[in-house]
Amino acid sequence: MTSGRYGAHRNLREVRFFCVAETATAVSVVGDFNEWEPGANPMTQTPDGAWAATVALRHGHHRYAFWVDGQLTLDPRAQGVTRNDRGERVSLVPVS
Numbered sequence: 001m002t003s004g005r006y007g008a009h010r011n012l013r014e015v016r017f018f019c020v021a022e023t024a025t026a027v028s029v030v031g032d033f034n035e036w037e038p039g040a041n042p043m044t045q046t047p048d049g050a051w052a053a054t055v056a057l058r059h060g061h062h063r064y065a066f067w068v069d070g071q072l073t074l075d076p077r078a079q080g081v082t083r084n085d086r087g088e089r090v091s092l093v094p095v096s
Contacts, residue, residue, distance in 0.1 A: 011058055011059070012056040012057065012058060013056070013057060013058075013059070013095050013096075014054050014055070014056050014057075015054070015055055015056075015057050015093060015095060016052065016053075016054050017029045017043070017052065017053050017054075017055065017064070017066075017075075018050055018051070018052050019043060019050065019051040019052075019066045019068065019073070019075070020049070020050045020051075021050075021051060021066070021068050021069075021073075022049035022050075024051065024068050024069050025069055026042070026067075026068075026069060027042075027043040027045075027051040027066055027067065027068050027069075028040070028041055028042045028043055028053070028066070028067045029041045029043060029053050029055060029064055029065075029066060029067070030064065030065055030066075030067045030072070031062055031063055031064030031065065031090070032062055032063045032064070032084070033055065033057055033058075033062050033064070034055075036084070038067040038070075041053050041055050043066075051066075057093075057095045058095065059095055059096060060094075060095060061080075061092055061093070061094050061095075062092070062093050062094075062095060063082055063084050063090045063091070063092055064090060064091050064092075064093060065084075065088075065090045065091055072088060072090075074089060074090065074091050075091040078091030078092055078093065079092060079093060079094060080092035080093075080094075
């Protein structure tokens with residue numbers, strides 16, 4: 001007889017981020033999931049002028065912000081606001 005646990009587990013979930021910044025020249029999403037690195041998740045400008053990116057995230061709560069032309073910017077539609085390790089106010093997204 002075999003003992004143990006088996007199964008397939010989905011560990012990541014795709015999260016789509018949107019940022020409205022029509023006049024921006026470069027936008028990315030930064031957060032604890034990419035060590036706040038502006039080049040890790042660049043966003044693409046959509047035809048209507050918004051910016052979008054899809055990031056695969058693990059279950060849990062993730063701190064993030066938009067990096068708009070070199071400025072850390074909160075998401076006004078975020079599900080929460082908290083602080084990062086530097087004490088800056090940032091957005092919060094739950095992933096389940």
